[in-house]
Amino acid sequence: MSNYILAYTKIKNNCLWHNGKLITESIDKTGLNFLDEAYKTLNLSYPKFFKMDALSKLGILCAEQILVSETISKVPKEKTAIVLSNKSSSLQTDKAYSKTMSNFPSPSVFVYTLPNIVIGEISIKHKITGENAFFIEPVFNAQLLHNYTELLLQESESVLCGWLNTSDTTCEGFLYLVAKQTTSDEKKFNFIKHNPDSITQLYIN
Amino acid sequence: MTKAFLHNSTIVSPLGFTTAENFNAVCNGNIAMQNHGFNNTNYFAALIENKLLDDTFVRQTNSNSKEFTRLEKMCILSVKDVLTNSTIDVKSKRTLFIFSTTKGNIDLLEKHPPEIAENRIYLHETAQAISGYFGFANKPMVVSNACISGLLAIIIAKRLVADNQYDNIVVTGADIVSTFTLSGFNALGALSNKACKPFDKNRTGINLGEAAASIVVSNQQKEGGIEIVSVSSANDANHISGPSRTGEGLYKCLQKVLVNNMVPDFINAHGTATEFNDEMESIAFSRAGIQNVLTNSLKGYYGHTLGAAGVLESVFCAEGLRQSKLICSAGFENSGTSIPLNIITKTENKKSTTCLKTASGFGGCNAAVLYTLN
Amino acid sequence: MENLIENLKRQIIEQLNLAEVKPEDINPSAPLFGEGLGLDSIDALELIVLLEKHYGLKIQDPKDAKDIFASVNSLAAYITSQKK
Numbered sequence: 001m002s003n004y005i006l007a008y009t010k011i012k013n014n015c016l017w018h019n020g021k022l023i024t025e026s027i028d029k030t031g032l033n034f035l036d037e038a039y040k041t042l043n044l045s046y047p048k049f050f051k052m053d054a055l056s057k058l059g060i061l062c063a064e065q066i067l068v069s070e071t072i073s074k075v076p077k078e079k080t081a082i083v084l085s086n087k088s089s090s091l092q093t094d095k096a097y098s099k100t101m102s103n104f105p106s107p108s109v110f111v112y113t114l115p116n117i118v119i120g121e122i123s124i125k126h127k128i129t130g131e132n133a134f135f136i137e138p139v140f141n142a143q144l145l146h147n148y149t150e151l152l153l154q155e156s157e158s159v160l161c162g163w164l165n166t167s168d169t170t171c172e173g174f175l176y177l178v179a180k181q182t183t184s185d186e187k188k189f190n191f192i193k194h195n196p197d198s199i200t201q202l203y204i205n
Numbered sequence: 206m207t208k209a210f211l212h213n214s215t216i217v218s219p220l221g222f223t224t225a226e227n228f229n230a231v232c233n234g235n236i237a238m239q240n241h242g243f244n245n246t247n248y249f250a251a252l253i254e255n256k257l258l259d260d261t262f263v264r265q266t267n268s269n270s271k272e273f274t275r276l277e278k279m280c281i282l283s284v285k286d287v288l289t290n291s292t293i294d295v296k297s298k299r300t301l302f303i304f305s306t307t308k309g310n311i312d313l314l315e316k317h318p319p320e321i322a323e324n325r326i327y328l329h330e331t332a333q334a335i336s337g338y339f340g341f342a343n344k345p346m347v348v349s350n351a352c353i354s355g356l357l358a359i360i361i362a363k364r365l366v367a368d369n370q371y372d373n374i375v376v377t378g379a380d381i382v383s384t385f386t387l388s389g390f391n392a393l394g395a396l397s398n399k400a401c402k403p404f405d406k407n408r409t410g411i412n413l414g415e416a417a418a419s420i421v422v423s424n425q426q427k428e429g430g431i432e433i434v435s436v437s438s439a440n441d442a443n444h445i446s447g448p449s450r451t452g453e454g455l456y457k458c459l460q461k462v463l464v465n466n467m468v469p470d471f472i473n474a475h476g477t478a479t480e481f482n483d484e485m486e487s488i489a490f491s492r493a494g495i496q497n498v499l500t501n502s503l504k505g506y507y508g509h510t511l512g513a514a515g516v517l518e519s520v521f522c523a524e525g526l527r528q529s530k531l532i533c534s535a536g537f538e539n540s541g542t543s544i545p546l547n548i549i550t551k552t553e554n555k556k557s558t559t560c561l562k563t564a565s566g567f568g569g570c571n572a573a574v575l576y577t578l579n
Numbered sequence: 580m581e582n583l584i585e586n587l588k589r590q591i592i593e594q595l596n597l598a599e600v601k602p603e604d605i606n607p608s609a610p611l612f613g614e615g616l617g618l619d620s621i622d623a624l625e626l627i628v629l630l631e632k633h634y635g636l637k638i639q640d641p642k643d644a645k646d647i648f649a650s651v652n653s654l655a656a657y658i659t660s661q662k663k
Contacts, residue, residue, distance in 0.1 A: 114566075124442050
């Protein structure tokens with residue numbers, strides 16, 4: 001058994017890709033309206049989505065394609081860890097909350113002023129109850145994610161990893177699921193070996 | 206697998222600028238929280254006196270206090286003291302600095318002094334400012350995972366040391382009290398306007414506190430070393446700001462760290478003094494069969510120090526084991542959880558060998574660590 | 580009273596980000612919490628903000644508000660009673 005990337009999703013320039021295939025895109029290449037549009041395109045039927053901040057919406061969209069597929073149904077959710085990272089923490093939402101402070105401070109905005117809330121939202125929707133970690137890095141760091149994921153896989157059975165970053169005008173997401181598989185499964189399902197180079201290749205392309 | 210130990214530490218807080226000062230203050234029953242005015246509102250919170258912080262910083266570092274933010278000054282003093290009392294080589298590739306914080310320099314959103322670079326609102330830049338002051342060769346690692354951040358940083362450090370990737374890891378957990386967090390927790394109805402009362406039937410919410418606590422996680426076995434025996438984190442998958450009513454995530458952590466269903470000698474709980482957190486912890490402890498273990502919360506002394514809490518409170522776990530001291534759970538008078546816990550009501554001498562530390566946070570996260578005296 | 584109920588429905592949808600709900604979907608006598616709209620504890624806090632923002636009314640503790648927030652009708656009744 002070795003560790004493989006079973007599936008991955010990317011959101012960049014307001015395009016959503018799953019396992020290298022374009023799923024949906026927006027005419028506007030910047031702006032955060034894409035997140036609500038993608039929700040409708042994917043027919044998600046999850047009203048809580050609209051209460052979320054941009055970071056959590058980004059995470060829910062990226063996680064959806066990965067976590068509802070056939071391959072993933074074999075992965076035990078109670079032994080699935082979630083390890084995410086970004087540069088801005090929850091800064092975009094912090095600024096939004098700050099604006100409400102002088103008149104009517106908003107409790108529903110404040111609850112999103114922590115970067116790991118997106119881990120919570122993904123966990124709730126998909127009933128994932130394993131280990132958590134949220135790292136802050138200046139740029140996407142494949143080495144860090146690979147290293148910690150390999151350590152967790154000594155006891156966890158799978159890890160949902162990646163990078164979710166929002167600014168006032170853009171969002172960037174890259175999530176992938178790593179799990180132990182046999183080498184025969186690697187060829188059968190086009191799984192990718194889990195190492196920093198392959199992670200970086202998926203992120204860049 | 207290599208063993209990992211807690212070595213020396215420093216706490217920079219309203220109760221003192223060294224671990225010894227803080228430990229003595231708490232043993233004497235000193236409380237860090239007071240009434241403070243913020244923007245025409247009074248809050249009961251634990252703050253470090255600004256002038257004392259600046260004067261100490263200038264004296265100890267010969268630096269200009271305007272070059273660093275409040276949080277960074279607290280952290281630099283904390284890390285400086287830890288490094289002074291150890292033989293760690295910051296230039297070594299086998300040394301790492303892990304920084305844990307929930308909101309970093311969030312006060313910059315309100316007022317950004319011209320001497321501080323724009324990008325210091327980013328948590329990694331904050332960590333770099335601290336790490337750069339000491340010249341750590343490795344880039345810092347930054348953990349931001351709500352109120353379990355500090356304990357999670359120790360957990361991550363343990364895993365890295367156990368995997369023989371580093372010899373020494375300086376873990377610093379820090380957060381400041383700010384109008385941002387006061388406003389937010391107030392909007393959630395989570396603040397108490399008097400000294401908080403963890404596990405008490407009349408508890409009405411948290412007090413916010415600030416601190417910068419540092420501790421060394423090392424592979425060196427030495428006298429006074431506290432072994433980090435077992436660690437775990439888990440998510441409730443229930444609600445983003447309220448804990449699972451049945452303590453699912455925390456119970457999962459307890460099942461993992463209490464190896465062979467062992468019962469620890471004492472527990473330092475998360476004990477924030479909200480209705481829901483304390484109740485949830487009592488249920489999780491009961492499910493794990495540890496509801497009769499001597500238990501305290503330190504938040505009755507320090508308030509909730511957010512990203513610092515897991516580190517600060519672990520320092521007290523280590524010192525409690527080393528000095529054979531059980532610390533009274535400040536603020537507790539009458540049991541207020543549906544399963545009564547065995548809350549420590551008097552600070553006294555008692556030899557202990559094992560200690561369980563727990564933490565829970567927004568986003569449904571939970572963490573637990575078992576410490577053992579060597 | 581009818582105007583107040585219609586206004587409340589729109590304000591609730593806006594304040595609570597119920598993007599997929601239309602005013603005509605909300606039954607004014609149906610429970611807001613538990614079943615019905617299935618609101619949670621954070622929504623209750625936002626309703627407190629709504630009351631202050633649109634009607635100048637302050638509720639200190641969400642627990643006092645349980646009866647007031649039971650349904651749109653009870654909210655409307657409370658607002659009307661406070662105007663006297």
